[in-house]
Amino acid sequence: MSAIIIALVQVVLFVFLAPLLMGVIRQVRATIEGRAGAGIWQPWRDLRKLLAKNPVRGTDSSWMLRVGPVALVVSSLLLCVLLPLVGTIPFALIPSDLFVIVSIMLIGVVALALVGLDGGTAFGGMGSSRHMTVAALVEPTLLLSVYAFSIPAGTSTLSVIVETRLLSPELIISPVSVLALVALSIAIMAETARLPIDNPGTHLEVTMLHEAMTLEASGRDLAWLEVGSWLKLAALLGLVSNLIVPWGIVTDFSTLGLLIGVVSIAVKVLVLGVLLSVGEIFLAKVRLFQVPELLAGSFALAFLAVTASYLVA
Amino acid sequence: MTGIGAGLLLQLGLGALAVVTALLAAPSLRSRAGGILCTLIAVTGFITGLAAMLGATGGLLIPVALPMDPLLLAPDRLGGLFMLIVSGVGILVSIYSMSSTSGPDASRTAWVAMPVFLVGMQLVPAATDSVSFLLAWEIMTLGSTVLLLADHASRASVASAGIWYSAMSQLSFFFILAGFAVLAAASGGTSFSNLQAIEPGSAAANVAFVLLLLGFGGKAELVPLHVWVPRVLPEAPSHVSAAMSGAMVKIGVYGGLLVCVRLLPDGPAWWGIAIMLVGGASALYGILQASVSSDLKVLLAYSTTENMGLVFLGLGASMLLRGYDATAAADAALVAALLLAVSHAAFKSTLFLGAGAIIHATGERNLDRLGGLGARMPVTAVAFGIASLGAAAIPITSGFVAEWMLLQSLIHGGRQGGAVVSIAASVAMPIAVAVIALTAGLALLTFVKAYGIAFLARPRSVEAADAREVPSLMRISLALGALSVLALGLLPGPIAALVATTVSSDPTAAVQTVGLGGVSLPGIGAVLDPIMLVVLSALVAIPVIVAIIVSARRHPHRTVDLPWGGGGSRARPRMQYTATSYAEPLVRVFDDVLKPSRDVQVTHVAESRYLVEHVRVEQTVSDVIETRLYRPVLNLFQRYGKAARHVANGSIHRYLTYSFVALLIVLIVVSL
Numbered sequence: 001m002s003a004i005i006i007a008l009v010q011v012v013l014f015v016f017l018a019p020l021l022m023g024v025i026r027q028v029r030a031t032i033e034g035r036a037g038a039g040i041w042q043p044w045r046d047l048r049k050l051l052a053k054n055p056v057r058g059t060d061s062s063w064m065l066r067v068g069p070v071a072l073v074v075s076s077l078l079l080c081v082l083l084p085l086v087g088t089i090p091f092a093l094i095p096s097d098l099f100v101i102v103s104i105m106l107i108g109v110v111a112l113a114l115v116g117l118d119g120g121t122a123f124g125g126m127g128s129s130r131h132m133t134v135a136a137l138v139e140p141t142l143l144l145s146v147y148a149f150s151i152p153a154g155t156s157t158l159s160v161i162v163e164t165r166l167l168s169p170e171l172i173i174s175p176v177s178v179l180a181l182v183a184l185s186i187a188i189m190a191e192t193a194r195l196p197i198d199n200p201g202t203h204l205e206v207t208m209l210h211e212a213m214t215l216e217a218s219g220r221d222l223a224w225l226e227v228g229s230w231l232k233l234a235a236l237l238g239l240v241s242n243l244i245v246p247w248g249i250v251t252d253f254s255t256l257g258l259l260i261g262v263v264s265i266a267v268k269v270l271v272l273g274v275l276l277s278v279g280e281i282f283l284a285k286v287r288l289f290q291v292p293e294l295l296a297g298s299f300a301l302a303f304l305a306v307t308a309s310y311l312v313a
Numbered sequence: 314m315t316g317i318g319a320g321l322l323l324q325l326g327l328g329a330l331a332v333v334t335a336l337l338a339a340p341s342l343r344s345r346a347g348g349i350l351c352t353l354i355a356v357t358g359f360i361t362g363l364a365a366m367l368g369a370t371g372g373l374l375i376p377v378a379l380p381m382d383p384l385l386l387a388p389d390r391l392g393g394l395f396m397l398i399v400s401g402v403g404i405l406v407s408i409y410s411m412s413s414t415s416g417p418d419a420s421r422t423a424w425v426a427m428p429v430f431l432v433g434m435q436l437v438p439a440a441t442d443s444v445s446f447l448l449a450w451e452i453m454t455l456g457s458t459v460l461l462l463a464d465h466a467s468r469a470s471v472a473s474a475g476i477w478y479s480a481m482s483q484l485s486f487f488f489i490l491a492g493f494a495v496l497a498a499a500s501g502g503t504s505f506s507n508l509q510a511i512e513p514g515s516a517a518a519n520v521a522f523v524l525l526l527l528g529f530g531g532k533a534e535l536v537p538l539h540v541w542v543p544r545v546l547p548e549a550p551s552h553v554s555a556a557m558s559g560a561m562v563k564i565g566v567y568g569g570l571l572v573c574v575r576l577l578p579d580g581p582a583w584w585g586i587a588i589m590l591v592g593g594a595s596a597l598y599g600i601l602q603a604s605v606s607s608d609l610k611v612l613l614a615y616s617t618t619e620n621m622g623l624v625f626l627g628l629g630a631s632m633l634l635r636g637y638d639a640t641a642a643a644d645a646a647l648v649a650a651l652l653l654a655v656s657h658a659a660f661k662s663t664l665f666l667g668a669g670a671i672i673h674a675t676g677e678r679n680l681d682r683l684g685g686l687g688a689r690m691p692v693t694a695v696a697f698g699i700a701s702l703g704a705a706a707i708p709i710t711s712g713f714v715a716e717w718m719l720l721q722s723l724i725h726g727g728r729q730g731g732a733v734v735s736i737a738a739s740v741a742m743p744i745a746v747a748v749i750a751l752t753a754g755l756a757l758l759t760f761v762k763a764y765g766i767a768f769l770a771r772p773r774s775v776e777a778a779d780a781r782e783v784p785s786l787m788r789i790s791l792a793l794g795a796l797s798v799l800a801l802g803l804l805p806g807p808i809a810a811l812v813a814t815t816v817s818s819d820p821t822a823a824v825q826t827v828g829l830g831g832v833s834l835p836g837i838g839a840v841l842d843p844i845m846l847v848v849l850s851a852l853v854a855i856p857v858i859v860a861i862i863v864s865a866r867r868h869p870h871r872t873v874d875l876p877w878g879g880g881g882s883r884a885r886p887r888m889q890y891t892a893t894s895y896a897e898p899l900v901r902v903f904d905d906v907l908k909p910s911r912d913v914q915v916t917h918v919a920e921s922r923y924l925v926e927h928v929r930v931e932q933t934v935s936d937v938i939e940t941r942l943y944r945p946v947l948n949l950f951q952r953y954g955k956a957a958r959h960v961a962n963g964s965i966h967r968y969l970t971y972s973f974v975a976l977l978i979v980l981i982v983v984s985l
Contacts, residue, residue, distance in 0.1 A: 011853065051860075051864055051868075052864075052867075052868060053868060054868045054869060054870060054871050055868070055870040055871070056870065056871050056872075056873055056876045056877075057870050057871070057872055057873075057876060058872070058873060058874065058875050058876045059872055059873070059874055059875075060685060060688075060770065060771040060875075061770075061876075062685075062687045062688055062768075062769055063687075064687070064769055070854065070857055070858070070861070073857050074850055074853055074854045074857065077853040077854075077857075078846075078849065078850055078853060081849060081853060091845070091849075092840075093827065093828040093831055093840060093842040093845045094840075094842055094845050094846055094849060095840055097717075097839065097840075097841065099717050099720050099721070100708070100717065100841065100846075103706070103707060103708045103713060103717070104708060106707060106757060107707055107708065109757070110705070110707060110757060110761055113761045113765065114761060114764070114765050114769060117761075117765035117766065117769045117770055117890070118765070118769040118770055119770070119876075119877075120684075120685075120769075120770035120771040120875075120884075120886065120889055121875075121877075121884050121888070121889065122884070122888050122889060122890055124770075124890070125770075125889055125890020125891075125894065125895060126890060126894075128761070128765065128890070128895070129762075129890060129894065129895040129896070129897070129898060130898055132757065132758040132761055132762075132895075133758065133898040133899050133902065135754060135757065135758070136604075136751070136754030136755045136757060136758045136899070137751075137754065137902070138754070139750045139751060139753055139754030139757075140747045140750040140751045140754070142750070143720070143746055143747070143749075143750035144743060144746060144747055144750065146724075147724050147743060147746050150724050151724075151727070154838075155838055155839070156721070156724060156839070157839075215877060216876055216877055218876065218877075219868065219870065220861065220864050220865075220868075224857070288898070289898070289901055289902070292902045299747070303743060303747065306743040306746075307739065307740065307743055310727055310739035310743075311736075311739065
């Protein structure tokens, strides 16, 4: 029962939080760059506008243009349900197994790539191709950092991993954990199309990844694509923040605990969002064909983390 | 006679009937009659295999007068599982071939070969001694070779594929024969129960292990013996490719399991490491080649190498872990390998049949000339899509469950009860996880490309634009294949528990069923319940769908010719991304491994060097292993053959002299 309540709270909270997070990230960037910015509520206004428009679809586009965005949103919502964000009380039959979570995330990746191809233009195909190449190269880093996190806890179930870190905080600053965390963060930056892998604020064909795939979508199709991507970013930032600072998360169910959990995760995600935004100011997008080098570096870190945790322990 | 024996005998009888029917039936009835009889053979095999897997004993004794162990066909549980896989694919293929075959594919020879191939494949896992094993193996190879050559008269590439296939099959057979011979010489018998008595650490066992691994690895398409795959599977008629890739390759896997699990269990650690290396290399090499291929059937063929690599990776990991007494993880890895084999049979045969449907409708297998087939061939599109999800290991399909279980067993294999198992395992496991991860990532790209380019967007050629859905029997077969991919993915618990009984001494300790068909690995504490996952997704999808319905009622969509056109008003279908361009970034990233050759020809307008009239780009990615490893050997043989021509110049006098000299030498040797 408590697992269901926590899952419900997580979904509702993140549906509210994700557009806000985007607003904060954009506003912080605008302020630092000396622009006025559109305010932190602009993503909400964008959504309202997109949902109230008549979507335009091509005669040659298939059901994928309609179903793909929904699949992306559902996969992102599932991330919000399964990840230990507000609390670590998992469902008995669907524990927050990291391998399952990565695969659920991949459903969204595939849906987005297919939507990109469905438009039938060169831009969509280009974005889709680059997006899948990056996704394929990120996969080893992602799974190896999962592996590294799973070793001290003895399981790949995320809620147990977070609880283990809560009980023995020295794990968090152990070199193995730091290596794995850096690797995971780079992988997440690539998965969520942030700098330095993709520039979310650009519409320049030589650099586009994510934007190129959404070019042919409009109206609510575009709205779902945007919401899905925002939710994914928010949920993954929530995961990273709980791995770094697990305190505040609900381990034993109580109303007060739940309240603390909600407030703490919201603060953690927003703070991390601000840090991300500030960090991105100082980063330029790397060339597309240097992305593999970056990912190879992160893979090396993850691999080091796994072998070190075997050989040191 | 027991039920199993009766089943096997019925299969042989039906096979003979099918051969006779193919010889006698009128051409118009041949495909229908042959297809029905082949379906019956496969159904009989399915029931027999299921009974054997559930533990029924008994078999068929073939009396021989030769002084050796009796020829006995009596499948054990593992054999039953593989009979089940092979005949399951057989059912799909037989139903499909009833309406897909025409012209040379439906010739008398082809329909004689089909039942021979099917029966041969089902007898291999039933064999309990090396002689009947080898006999059935050769029947299988013979049937498949004839089927492959169906269209050799009109296409030269088929004949070349036939030569490659025969040569590689015979090479495999030679290694297997030599391996069994070594074992038989050491043990003094030919039946598997005699061969089992050999000490795994002995020299004979080591030699036999290497020989048998080479032989079975060749059949299972492992690197570097995979060179026949990209030629044979694309050139064979599609239903034959499906049977070869879905079923025959599994017989190679069965051979590997027979050696590593039944005949020579508990071998030295290097066996496990060797199999992991071969498997990992095959997985990576296969998927890399698949991901950059623009020919749909070549792509599927290379992806078979990848999947079989993963199966062997799991097998090797389980052998390595068993050596260190990490039983729970070892059992899970072995069950994962078997589940991969089962799910591969389901999704890859569906994919090949889907490719066949595309060829049937368009005559094209080059992805660069396809597109927009989703609207024109909806059933094929859905079936191919589901099977692609399986191949890309996306949740609720069978491929996902198997890969998840393999990953779980690997990450728990490195340590047991908090202590590190061994240095070898703690280095091998992370590398294996990384290999699986990169393979999974590239498989994702490969199948997004295959599905997206073929079925989505706008048609890239007239043939694709004129495509029509295939006839009903082909659709039924495709739908059955897609359903099996989903069923295996939604109910992994019962299936994994059943599969575990074939290889594990304590199956309930290895795998259990939880919830609604979910699977749990009690030894390593992992749970997965796909049906609950579906329920959960449905629950979170409800608000989204309600919002869409409300929004669609207020703001209906508009359909226009080309909504945004990427900002251009004249975006023609030819300007779309093709399969080749889709894989271009990957070709650049893996430039050193793939060694692509690219040729760009720019033709300028006559008036000005600054204006381009047209540009022609040609890119070929060849198989590096073939050009570097096989070509030199083949060239050597060629030179030897040319040199030997002088010795045998056709003169009868010279040949008579040779025989005379040979006779003299024999006489001299005898008299010594």
